[in-house]
Amino acid sequence: MLGLLTLVIGLSEAPLSAQFFSDTNHPELEWFDIETEHFKVTYHTGLETFAQRVATIAEEIYAPITDLYQFRPKSKPRILCRDIDDTNRSAFYPTTNTIDFWATGITHDFDLRGAKTNWVRNILTHEFTHLVNTQTARKMPGRMQGLYLQTFLYQAENRREDVATGFPNAIASIIYPSEIAPPWFTEGSAQYMASGAQYDVWDSHRDMILRQAVLNGSLLTYDEMGVFGAKTGLGFENVYDHGYSLTLHIVNHYGETALKDLLRAMKPAWRYDFSGAIESVLGVTGRELYADWKATLEERYRIQQSGRSDQLAEGDLVFNDGYMNLHPRWSPDGKRLAFLSNAGSDYGRTALVVYTFADSSEKAYGPARTAIDWDAAGDRILHTNRSQPNKHGSRYWDLYTATLSDSSGLTAWQTIKGSVGLANPTPSRFDRLTYDGRAAHPQYAPDGNQIVFVHNLGGTNNLALLDVVSGKTRALTRFTDGTQIHTPDWSPDGARIAFSIFAPNGDRSIGIIPAAGGDWEYLVTSTKT
Structure with missing residues:
Protein backbone atom coordinates (compact mmCIF):
# COMPACT_ATOMS: atom_id res chain seq x y z
CA MET A 1 0.00 0.00 0.00
CA LEU A 2 1.34 3.46 -0.91
CA GLY A 3 1.60 5.64 2.14
CA LEU A 4 2.33 9.22 3.05
CA LEU A 5 4.48 11.46 0.88
CA THR A 6 6.40 13.97 2.96
CA LEU A 7 7.93 17.13 1.53
CA VAL A 8 10.27 19.10 3.73
CA ILE A 9 11.64 22.42 2.54
CA GLY A 10 14.81 23.61 4.24
CA LEU A 11 14.10 27.12 5.44
CA SER A 12 17.24 28.08 7.29
CA GLU A 13 20.86 27.35 7.71
CA ALA A 14 22.35 26.50 11.09
CA PRO A 15 25.28 28.79 11.85
CA LEU A 16 28.63 27.01 11.82
CA SER A 17 29.36 28.49 15.22
CA ALA A 18 26.20 26.93 16.61
CA GLN A 19 27.41 23.52 15.55
CA PHE A 20 30.73 23.68 17.38
CA PHE A 21 30.46 26.42 20.00
CA SER A 22 28.02 27.68 22.59
CA ASP A 23 27.26 31.33 21.87
CA THR A 24 26.52 33.55 24.83
CA ASN A 25 24.34 36.62 24.77
CA HIS A 26 26.19 39.80 25.77
CA PRO A 27 23.67 42.33 27.10
CA GLU A 28 26.52 44.42 28.54
CA LEU A 29 27.51 45.50 25.02
CA GLU A 30 26.06 48.38 23.02
CA TRP A 31 25.82 47.90 19.26
CA PHE A 32 26.33 50.37 16.40
CA ASP A 33 26.13 50.39 12.59
CA ILE A 34 28.25 51.70 9.75
CA GLU A 35 26.66 51.73 6.30
CA THR A 36 28.79 51.96 3.15
CA GLU A 37 27.90 51.82 -0.53
CA HIS A 38 27.72 48.02 -0.58
CA PHE A 39 27.78 46.82 3.06
CA LYS A 40 26.29 47.25 6.51
CA VAL A 41 28.83 46.81 9.29
CA THR A 42 27.57 46.12 12.82
CA TYR A 43 29.96 46.34 15.77
CA HIS A 44 29.88 46.60 19.54
CA THR A 45 31.42 48.89 22.13
CA GLY A 46 35.20 49.23 21.74
CA LEU A 47 35.39 48.01 18.14
CA GLU A 48 34.85 51.24 16.20
CA THR A 49 38.42 51.43 14.85
CA PHE A 50 38.35 47.79 13.81
CA ALA A 51 34.90 48.13 12.23
CA GLN A 52 36.00 51.18 10.24
CA ARG A 53 38.96 49.21 8.93
CA VAL A 54 36.69 46.30 8.01
CA ALA A 55 34.28 48.64 6.20
CA THR A 56 37.12 50.14 4.15
CA ILE A 57 38.50 46.74 3.18
CA ALA A 58 35.04 45.41 2.32
CA GLU A 59 34.52 48.18 -0.22
CA GLU A 60 37.96 47.52 -1.73
CA ILE A 61 37.29 43.82 -2.29
CA TYR A 62 33.68 44.16 -3.46
CA ALA A 63 34.32 44.90 -7.13
CA PRO A 64 37.12 42.33 -7.79
CA ILE A 65 35.08 39.47 -6.32
CA THR A 66 31.69 40.37 -7.80
CA ASP A 67 33.23 41.19 -11.21
CA LEU A 68 34.96 37.81 -11.45
CA TYR A 69 31.87 35.83 -10.54
CA GLN A 70 29.45 38.26 -12.24
CA PHE A 71 27.14 38.24 -9.26
CA ARG A 72 26.12 40.98 -6.86
CA PRO A 73 24.05 40.28 -3.75
CA LYS A 74 20.53 41.67 -4.06
CA SER A 75 20.84 43.47 -0.73
CA LYS A 76 23.78 44.82 1.21
CA PRO A 77 25.60 42.03 3.08
CA ARG A 78 25.87 42.60 6.81
CA ILE A 79 29.27 42.17 8.46
CA LEU A 80 28.93 41.49 12.18
CA CYS A 81 32.16 42.45 13.98
CA ARG A 82 32.74 41.13 17.49
CA ASP A 83 35.55 40.68 19.96
CA ILE A 84 34.01 38.68 22.78
CA ASP A 85 36.46 35.74 22.90
CA ASP A 86 40.16 35.24 22.19
CA THR A 87 39.50 33.09 19.14
CA ASN A 88 38.52 33.53 15.53
CA ARG A 89 35.22 31.91 14.55
CA SER A 90 34.52 33.92 11.42
CA ALA A 91 31.90 32.38 9.13
CA PHE A 92 29.42 33.26 6.41
CA TYR A 93 25.65 32.69 6.29
CA PRO A 94 24.29 32.99 2.73
CA THR A 95 20.64 32.59 3.72
CA THR A 96 20.84 35.76 5.82
CA ASN A 97 23.48 37.45 3.63
CA THR A 98 25.73 37.84 6.67
CA ILE A 99 29.42 37.53 7.52
CA ASP A 100 30.25 36.91 11.19
CA PHE A 101 33.69 38.46 11.64
CA TRP A 102 35.79 37.96 14.79
CA ALA A 103 38.54 40.37 15.78
CA THR A 104 41.25 37.95 16.97
CA GLY A 105 43.95 37.33 14.37
CA ILE A 106 44.36 33.79 13.09
CA THR A 107 48.15 34.08 13.27
CA HIS A 108 48.14 33.05 16.96
CA ASP A 109 45.69 30.19 16.93
CA PHE A 110 46.04 28.49 13.55
CA ASP A 111 49.29 26.61 13.06
CA LEU A 112 48.66 24.62 9.89
CA ARG A 113 48.96 27.61 7.55
CA GLY A 114 51.54 30.31 7.15
CA ALA A 115 50.76 33.95 7.80
CA LYS A 116 52.10 36.09 4.98
CA THR A 117 49.24 38.49 4.37
CA ASN A 118 47.07 40.93 6.31
CA TRP A 119 44.79 38.58 8.24
CA VAL A 120 41.79 40.95 8.21
CA ARG A 121 41.90 41.23 4.41
CA ASN A 122 42.50 37.50 4.14
CA ILE A 123 39.58 36.33 6.28
CA ARG A 159 -8.23 -8.80 8.87
CA ARG A 160 -9.71 -6.01 10.99
CA GLU A 161 -12.13 -3.34 9.90
CA ASP A 162 -11.05 -0.93 12.67
CA VAL A 163 -7.40 -0.81 11.45
CA ALA A 164 -6.81 1.44 8.46
CA THR A 165 -3.31 0.28 7.53
CA GLY A 166 -0.67 -2.17 8.60
CA PHE A 167 2.80 -1.44 9.88
CA PRO A 168 5.24 0.49 7.65
CA ASN A 169 7.37 -1.94 5.69
CA ALA A 170 9.34 0.34 3.35
CA ILE A 171 10.67 3.88 3.25
CA ALA A 172 12.12 5.88 0.37
CA SER A 173 13.84 9.26 0.66
CA ILE A 174 15.27 11.72 -1.83
CA ILE A 175 17.32 14.80 -0.98
CA TYR A 176 17.47 17.58 -3.53
CA PRO A 177 20.04 20.16 -2.36
CA SER A 178 20.16 23.75 -3.48
CA GLU A 179 23.97 23.67 -3.45
CA ILE A 180 26.07 20.81 -4.87
CA ALA A 181 29.61 22.20 -4.74
CA PRO A 182 31.98 19.86 -2.84
CA PRO A 183 34.04 21.23 0.06
CA TRP A 184 37.31 21.15 -1.86
CA PHE A 185 35.93 23.55 -4.47
CA THR A 186 34.09 25.88 -2.10
CA GLU A 187 37.15 26.22 0.14
CA GLY A 188 39.62 26.20 -2.74
CA SER A 189 37.89 29.04 -4.57
CA ALA A 190 37.48 31.01 -1.32
CA GLN A 191 41.23 30.76 -0.71
CA TYR A 192 41.98 31.72 -4.32
CA MET A 193 39.57 34.71 -4.14
CA ALA A 194 40.17 36.71 -7.36
CA SER A 195 43.21 38.05 -9.19
CA GLY A 196 42.23 41.59 -8.20
CA ALA A 197 41.85 40.72 -4.51
CA GLN A 198 44.22 37.94 -3.50
CA TYR A 199 45.02 38.18 0.18
CA ASP A 200 45.84 34.53 0.72
CA VAL A 201 48.84 32.77 -0.79
CA TRP A 202 50.13 29.27 -1.33
CA ASP A 203 52.62 29.27 1.54
CA SER A 204 55.30 26.88 2.76
CA HIS A 205 53.02 25.36 5.42
CA ARG A 206 50.43 24.36 2.83
CA ASP A 207 53.11 23.09 0.48
CA MET A 208 54.66 20.98 3.24
CA ILE A 209 51.32 19.32 4.01
CA LEU A 210 50.56 18.64 0.35
CA ARG A 211 54.11 17.51 -0.46
CA GLN A 212 54.17 15.01 2.39
CA ALA A 213 50.77 13.66 1.36
CA VAL A 214 51.99 13.12 -2.21
CA LEU A 215 55.36 11.60 -1.30
CA ASN A 216 53.87 9.37 1.43
CA GLY A 217 50.99 8.15 -0.75
CA SER A 218 48.35 9.67 1.53
CA LEU A 219 46.85 12.23 -0.84
CA LEU A 220 43.08 12.38 -0.34
CA THR A 221 41.12 10.58 -3.04
CA TYR A 222 38.68 12.45 -5.25
CA ASP A 223 35.78 11.16 -3.15
CA GLU A 224 37.50 12.00 0.16
CA MET A 225 38.04 15.59 -0.98
CA GLY A 226 34.28 15.88 -1.47
CA VAL A 227 33.35 15.54 2.22
CA PHE A 228 34.48 16.94 5.56
CA GLY A 229 33.18 13.96 7.54
CA ALA A 230 35.20 11.06 9.00
CA LYS A 231 38.40 13.10 9.23
CA THR A 232 40.76 14.36 11.89
CA GLY A 233 41.64 18.03 12.14
CA LEU A 234 44.54 17.38 9.78
CA GLY A 235 42.12 15.66 7.43
CA PHE A 236 39.89 18.74 7.54
CA GLU A 237 42.89 20.90 6.67
CA ASN A 238 43.77 18.53 3.83
CA VAL A 239 40.40 19.32 2.24
CA TYR A 240 41.28 23.03 2.36
CA ASP A 241 44.88 22.43 1.31
CA HIS A 242 44.15 19.98 -1.53
CA GLY A 243 41.20 22.09 -2.65
CA TYR A 244 43.30 25.24 -2.89
CA SER A 245 45.94 23.40 -4.92
CA LEU A 246 43.38 21.86 -7.28
CA THR A 247 41.68 25.24 -7.72
CA LEU A 248 45.05 26.76 -8.66
CA HIS A 249 45.47 23.88 -11.12
CA ILE A 250 42.13 24.78 -12.72
CA VAL A 251 43.06 28.47 -12.94
CA ASN A 252 46.50 27.74 -14.39
CA HIS A 253 45.18 25.34 -17.05
CA TYR A 254 41.73 26.70 -17.87
CA GLY A 255 41.81 30.34 -16.78
CA GLU A 256 40.31 32.23 -13.87
CA THR A 257 36.89 32.56 -15.50
CA ALA A 258 36.52 28.78 -15.29
CA LEU A 259 35.71 29.23 -11.59
CA LYS A 260 32.74 31.43 -12.44
CA ASP A 261 31.64 29.06 -15.20
CA LEU A 262 31.77 26.08 -12.83
CA LEU A 263 29.57 27.88 -10.32
CA ARG A 264 26.98 28.74 -12.95
CA ALA A 265 27.08 25.19 -14.32
CA MET A 266 25.82 23.96 -10.94
CA LYS A 267 22.75 26.17 -11.04
CA PRO A 268 20.46 24.24 -13.49
CA ALA A 269 17.71 22.38 -11.66
CA TRP A 270 18.50 19.09 -13.40
CA ARG A 271 22.19 19.00 -12.42
CA TYR A 272 22.70 16.90 -9.31
CA ASP A 273 26.48 16.36 -9.14
CA PHE A 274 29.56 18.57 -9.44
CA SER A 275 31.39 16.22 -11.80
CA GLY A 276 28.76 16.99 -14.42
CA ALA A 277 29.51 20.70 -14.03
CA ILE A 278 33.23 20.00 -14.45
CA GLU A 279 32.65 18.01 -17.63
CA SER A 280 30.38 20.67 -19.14
CA VAL A 281 32.88 23.49 -18.48
CA LEU A 282 36.33 21.88 -18.66
CA GLY A 283 35.62 19.01 -21.04
CA VAL A 284 36.94 16.35 -18.65
CA THR A 285 35.32 14.39 -15.85
CA GLY A 286 36.01 15.20 -12.24
CA ARG A 287 38.13 12.08 -11.85
CA GLU A 288 40.14 12.92 -14.98
CA LEU A 289 40.78 16.41 -13.61
CA TYR A 290 41.90 14.89 -10.31
CA ALA A 291 44.20 12.38 -12.05
CA ASP A 292 45.86 15.12 -14.11
CA TRP A 293 46.39 17.27 -11.01
CA LYS A 294 47.80 14.33 -9.04
CA ALA A 295 50.22 13.42 -11.83
CA THR A 296 51.43 17.02 -11.99
CA LEU A 297 52.06 17.06 -8.23
CA GLU A 298 53.89 13.73 -8.26
CA GLU A 299 56.20 14.91 -11.02
CA ARG A 300 56.93 18.23 -9.31
CA TYR A 301 57.66 16.80 -5.88
CA ARG A 302 59.72 13.86 -7.18
CA ILE A 303 61.94 16.32 -9.03
CA GLN A 304 62.31 18.41 -5.88
CA GLN A 305 63.07 15.32 -3.82
CA SER A 306 65.72 13.98 -6.20
CA GLY A 307 67.44 17.36 -6.29
CA ARG A 308 67.83 17.34 -2.50
CA SER A 309 68.57 13.69 -1.83
CA ASP A 310 72.22 14.46 -0.99
CA GLN A 311 71.28 17.31 1.34
CA LEU A 312 69.15 15.42 3.85
CA ALA A 313 69.92 15.99 7.52
CA GLU A 314 68.23 13.73 10.05
CA GLY A 315 68.26 14.22 13.80
CA ASP A 316 67.33 11.89 16.64
CA LEU A 317 63.58 11.42 17.01
CA VAL A 318 62.52 11.91 20.63
CA PHE A 319 58.73 12.34 20.32
CA ASN A 320 56.51 11.33 17.41
CA ASP A 321 52.96 11.47 18.79
CA GLY A 322 50.42 13.96 17.50
CA TYR A 323 50.73 16.00 14.34
CA MET A 324 51.23 19.39 16.02
CA ASN A 325 54.27 19.70 18.30
CA LEU A 326 55.06 23.36 18.86
CA HIS A 327 57.09 25.96 20.78
CA PRO A 328 59.88 23.72 22.20
CA ARG A 329 61.79 25.21 25.13
CA TRP A 330 64.82 23.75 26.94
CA SER A 331 64.82 23.59 30.73
CA PRO A 332 67.51 25.72 32.45
CA ASP A 333 69.62 22.62 33.13
CA GLY A 334 69.24 21.33 29.56
CA LYS A 335 67.91 17.95 30.72
CA ARG A 336 64.25 18.41 29.77
CA LEU A 337 62.30 19.83 26.88
CA ALA A 338 58.89 21.47 27.27
CA PHE A 339 56.60 21.89 24.27
CA LEU A 340 52.97 21.90 23.21
CA SER A 341 51.43 18.85 21.56
CA ASN A 342 48.03 17.68 20.39
CA ALA A 343 49.03 14.06 20.99
CA GLY A 344 45.99 12.13 22.18
CA SER A 345 43.75 14.96 21.01
CA ASP A 346 42.99 16.68 17.71
CA TYR A 347 42.80 20.02 15.93
CA GLY A 348 44.57 22.80 17.87
CA ARG A 349 43.79 21.37 21.30
CA THR A 350 47.36 21.30 22.56
CA ALA A 351 48.67 20.34 25.98
CA LEU A 352 51.85 21.25 27.83
CA VAL A 353 54.26 18.30 27.63
CA VAL A 354 57.65 17.87 29.32
CA TYR A 355 60.11 15.33 27.89
CA THR A 356 62.91 14.05 30.14
CA PHE A 357 65.99 12.84 28.27
CA ALA A 358 67.42 10.74 31.11
CA ASP A 359 64.65 8.15 30.94
CA SER A 360 63.01 9.11 27.59
CA SER A 361 59.74 9.82 29.38
CA GLU A 362 57.12 12.44 28.72
CA LYS A 363 54.32 13.85 30.86
CA ALA A 364 51.37 16.03 29.86
CA TYR A 365 50.35 18.66 32.41
CA GLY A 366 47.25 20.29 30.95
CA PRO A 367 45.98 22.46 28.12
CA ALA A 368 48.14 25.32 26.86
CA ARG A 369 48.50 27.60 23.84
CA THR A 370 51.15 29.87 22.25
CA ALA A 371 54.78 30.15 23.42
CA ILE A 372 55.92 28.93 26.85
CA ASP A 373 58.84 29.58 29.24
CA TRP A 374 60.59 28.02 32.24
CA ASP A 375 61.32 29.80 35.48
CA ALA A 376 64.96 30.01 36.56
CA ALA A 377 64.62 27.10 39.00
CA GLY A 378 63.24 24.78 36.33
CA ASP A 379 60.17 23.80 38.38
CA ARG A 380 57.52 26.07 36.86
CA ILE A 381 56.44 26.56 33.28
CA LEU A 382 54.77 29.78 32.24
CA HIS A 383 52.08 29.34 29.62
CA THR A 384 48.84 30.63 28.14
CA ASN A 385 45.46 28.95 28.36
CA ARG A 386 41.95 29.98 27.42
CA SER A 387 40.18 30.46 30.74
CA GLN A 388 36.67 29.43 31.62
CA PRO A 389 33.90 31.92 30.75
CA ASN A 390 33.91 35.10 32.80
CA LYS A 391 30.75 36.71 34.19
CA HIS A 392 29.79 37.90 30.70
CA GLY A 393 30.43 34.51 29.10
CA SER A 394 33.66 35.54 27.34
CA ARG A 395 36.67 33.23 27.19
CA TYR A 396 40.00 35.01 27.10
CA TRP A 397 43.65 33.95 27.09
CA ASP A 398 45.21 34.18 30.54
CA LEU A 399 48.65 33.47 31.95
CA TYR A 400 49.25 30.45 34.16
CA THR A 401 52.18 28.62 35.69
CA ALA A 402 52.38 24.86 36.09
CA THR A 403 54.42 23.58 39.04
CA LEU A 404 56.02 20.36 37.84
CA SER A 405 56.89 19.06 41.32
CA ASP A 406 53.26 19.36 42.47
CA SER A 407 51.68 15.98 41.72
CA SER A 408 48.37 16.73 43.41
CA GLY A 409 45.23 16.36 41.37
CA LEU A 410 41.70 17.49 42.04
CA THR A 411 40.25 17.45 45.53
CA ALA A 412 37.18 15.32 46.21
CA TRP A 413 35.00 18.45 46.34
CA GLN A 414 36.42 19.72 43.01
CA THR A 415 35.72 16.35 41.44
CA ILE A 416 32.12 16.35 42.67
CA LYS A 417 31.48 19.91 41.42
CA GLY A 418 33.01 19.09 38.06
CA SER A 419 30.99 15.90 37.65
CA VAL A 420 27.68 17.74 38.12
CA GLY A 421 28.65 20.66 35.90
CA LEU A 422 29.03 23.30 38.63
CA ALA A 423 32.63 24.10 37.74
CA ASN A 424 35.51 23.17 35.49
CA PRO A 425 38.11 22.57 38.19
CA THR A 426 41.86 23.14 37.87
CA PRO A 427 44.43 21.11 39.84
CA SER A 428 46.38 23.02 42.48
CA ARG A 429 49.59 22.71 40.46
CA PHE A 430 48.29 25.51 38.22
CA ASP A 431 48.53 29.13 39.38
CA ARG A 432 46.52 31.72 37.47
CA LEU A 433 48.39 35.01 37.04
CA THR A 434 45.85 37.11 35.11
CA TYR A 435 42.08 37.44 34.89
CA ASP A 436 40.64 38.49 31.53
CA GLY A 437 44.24 39.31 30.64
CA ARG A 438 43.90 38.51 26.92
CA ALA A 439 47.57 37.53 27.19
CA ALA A 440 49.67 35.26 24.97
CA HIS A 441 53.32 34.35 24.26
CA PRO A 442 54.62 35.03 27.82
CA GLN A 443 58.34 35.15 28.71
CA TYR A 444 60.07 35.65 32.07
CA ALA A 445 62.58 38.47 32.49
CA PRO A 446 66.08 37.19 33.36
CA ASP A 447 65.56 38.20 37.01
CA GLY A 448 62.12 36.55 37.11
CA ASN A 449 60.39 39.68 38.39
CA GLN A 450 58.55 40.60 35.21
CA ILE A 451 56.77 38.81 32.39
CA VAL A 452 56.46 40.20 28.90
CA PHE A 453 53.42 39.08 26.93
CA VAL A 454 51.33 39.89 23.88
CA HIS A 455 48.05 41.65 24.65
CA ASN A 456 45.16 41.03 22.25
CA LEU A 457 42.35 43.58 21.88
CA GLY A 458 40.16 44.82 19.04
CA GLY A 459 42.06 43.12 16.23
CA THR A 460 45.41 44.57 17.30
CA ASN A 461 48.27 43.21 19.43
CA ASN A 462 50.55 45.11 21.77
CA LEU A 463 53.40 44.26 24.10
CA ALA A 464 52.80 44.54 27.84
CA LEU A 465 54.63 43.75 31.07
CA LEU A 466 53.28 41.97 34.14
CA ASP A 467 54.88 42.59 37.53
CA VAL A 468 55.08 39.13 39.10
CA VAL A 469 54.78 40.39 42.70
CA SER A 470 52.09 43.07 42.40
CA GLY A 471 50.20 41.58 39.47
CA LYS A 472 50.04 45.00 37.79
CA THR A 473 50.50 45.38 34.05
CA ARG A 474 51.73 48.23 31.86
CA ALA A 475 51.74 48.65 28.10
CA LEU A 476 54.98 48.85 26.12
CA THR A 477 53.56 49.51 22.66
CA ARG A 478 50.41 51.27 21.51
CA PHE A 479 49.56 49.98 18.06
CA THR A 480 46.04 50.63 16.79
CA ASP A 481 46.33 49.57 13.14
CA GLY A 482 45.88 45.80 13.36
CA THR A 483 49.55 44.96 13.97
CA GLN A 484 50.15 41.39 15.17
CA ILE A 485 52.98 40.47 17.56
CA HIS A 486 54.48 37.08 18.39
CA THR A 487 57.09 35.44 20.63
CA PRO A 488 58.74 38.33 22.53
CA ASP A 489 62.05 37.50 24.23
CA TRP A 490 64.38 39.33 26.59
CA SER A 491 67.99 40.31 26.08
CA PRO A 492 70.36 38.54 28.54
CA ASP A 493 70.68 41.71 30.63
CA GLY A 494 66.90 42.28 30.73
CA ALA A 495 67.22 45.77 29.26
CA ARG A 496 65.59 45.11 25.90
CA ILE A 497 62.89 42.93 24.39
CA ALA A 498 62.91 41.55 20.85
CA PHE A 499 59.67 40.51 19.20
CA SER A 500 58.26 39.32 15.90
CA ILE A 501 56.04 41.95 14.29
CA PHE A 502 53.54 41.35 11.50
CA ALA A 503 52.51 44.67 9.98
CA PRO A 504 49.16 45.19 8.22
CA ASN A 505 50.96 45.59 4.88
CA GLY A 506 52.20 42.01 5.12
CA ASP A 507 55.77 42.75 6.23
CA ARG A 508 57.15 40.34 8.82
CA SER A 509 60.11 41.69 10.75
CA ILE A 510 61.83 41.61 14.14
CA GLY A 511 61.57 44.65 16.38
CA ILE A 512 63.31 45.62 19.60
CA ILE A 513 62.14 47.90 22.40
CA PRO A 514 63.60 49.05 25.76
CA ALA A 515 62.06 47.13 28.65
CA ALA A 516 61.69 50.42 30.51
CA GLY A 517 59.51 51.75 27.70
CA GLY A 518 60.07 54.10 24.80
CA ASP A 519 60.20 53.88 21.04
CA TRP A 520 60.76 50.57 19.31
CA GLU A 521 62.92 50.05 16.23
CA TYR A 522 63.53 47.39 13.62
CA LEU A 523 66.23 44.84 14.35
CA VAL A 524 65.63 42.83 11.17
CA THR A 525 63.40 44.01 8.33
CA SER A 526 61.84 42.00 5.54
CA THR A 527 59.37 42.54 2.76
CA LYS A 528 56.47 40.09 2.87
CA THR A 529 58.72 37.08 3.52
Missing part, protein backbone atom coordinates in the same frame (compact mmCIF):
# COMPACT_ATOMS: atom_id res chain seq x y z
CA LEU A 124 37.13 39.01 5.12
CA THR A 125 37.84 38.33 1.43
CA HIS A 126 37.63 34.58 2.06
CA GLU A 127 34.20 34.84 3.67
CA PHE A 128 32.87 37.34 1.12
CA THR A 129 34.00 35.04 -1.70
CA HIS A 130 32.06 32.25 0.01
CA LEU A 131 29.02 34.50 0.27
CA VAL A 132 29.11 35.40 -3.43
CA ASN A 133 29.96 31.91 -4.68
CA THR A 134 27.27 30.17 -2.68
CA GLN A 135 24.55 32.52 -3.86
CA THR A 136 25.83 32.32 -7.44
CA ALA A 137 25.51 28.53 -7.57
CA ARG A 138 22.27 28.10 -5.62
CA LYS A 139 19.30 26.49 -7.34
CA MET A 140 16.72 27.93 -4.95
CA PRO A 141 16.10 31.43 -3.66
CA GLY A 142 16.14 32.91 -0.18
CA ARG A 143 16.41 30.62 2.83
CA MET A 144 15.62 27.38 1.02
CA GLN A 145 18.50 24.95 1.45
CA GLY A 146 16.88 22.15 -0.49
CA LEU A 147 13.99 19.73 -0.74
CA TYR A 148 13.55 16.50 1.14
CA LEU A 149 10.98 14.03 -0.18
CA GLN A 150 10.03 10.90 1.70
CA THR A 151 7.40 8.22 1.28
CA PHE A 152 6.34 5.18 3.30
CA LEU A 153 4.84 1.88 2.18
CA TYR A 154 2.59 -0.08 4.53
CA GLN A 155 1.59 -3.68 4.96
CA ALA A 156 -1.90 -4.58 3.78
CA GLU A 157 -4.40 -4.91 6.60
CA ASN A 158 -7.46 -6.97 5.65
